[in-house]
Amino acid sequence: MALVSRKASYGIRAMTKLAEKAEENESATIAWLAEQDHLPRKFLEQVARDLRRAKLIESKPGPGGGCRLARPPDYITVGQVLRALDGDPVPSHCFEEGFSEDADDCPGCWGTKTCAIHELWERLHDDIDELLDTVTISDLLARQRALTPRRALAAGK
Numbered sequence: 001m002a003l004v005s006r007k008a009s010y011g012i013r014a015m016t017k018l019a020e021k022a023e024e025n026e027s028a029t030i031a032w033l034a035e036q037d038h039l040p041r042k043f044l045e046q047v048a049r050d051l052r053r054a055k056l057i058e059s060k061p062g063p064g065g066g067c068r069l070a071r072p073p074d075y076i077t078v079g080q081v082l083r084a085l086d087g088d089p090v091p092s093h094c095f096e097e098g099f100s101e102d103a104d105d106c107p108g109c110w111g112t113k114t115c116a117i118h119e120l121w122e123r124l125h126d127d128i129d130e131l132l133d134t135v136t137i138s139d140l141l142a143r144q145r146a147l148t149p150r151r152a153l154a155a156g157k
Helices: 006-023 030-036 041-053 078-086 116-134 137-156
Strands: 057-060 066-069
Touching: 006 030, 006 041, 006 066, 006 078, 006 137, 030 041, 030 066, 041 057, 041 078, 078 116, 078 137
Parallel strands: none
Antiparallel strands: 057 066
């Protein structure tokens, strides 16, 4: 079970490519984004639709159109993108919407207020949120650029 869906992973990758384009004050088409990372175009169209709804990207149809970030990449966090595409990442079912604090929703549970396991999941949830909300798309782009020479070396072997 993956904590982050393929949809969110593709969305984060696309946002990083759009951050590159933002440096050049350019937009990118879905076709270009799909081609850059060998992503399925139709699926990426769905991702872009959700990112538009979340006001993380803007798009302009027609010739000369395309997608662009709705604000600078250092003001868009990975957490914002992930939540727009997957919702809030939760480490356990006891964090899902509608889960009650009594043992009825989790047979054998000691209750969320008196459960050591729930406390562990709560710490994990907080740590995940902290990381996702402090890493920006700009940070990812900078790190990817730092790793690019390493990737070129690996491809040459």
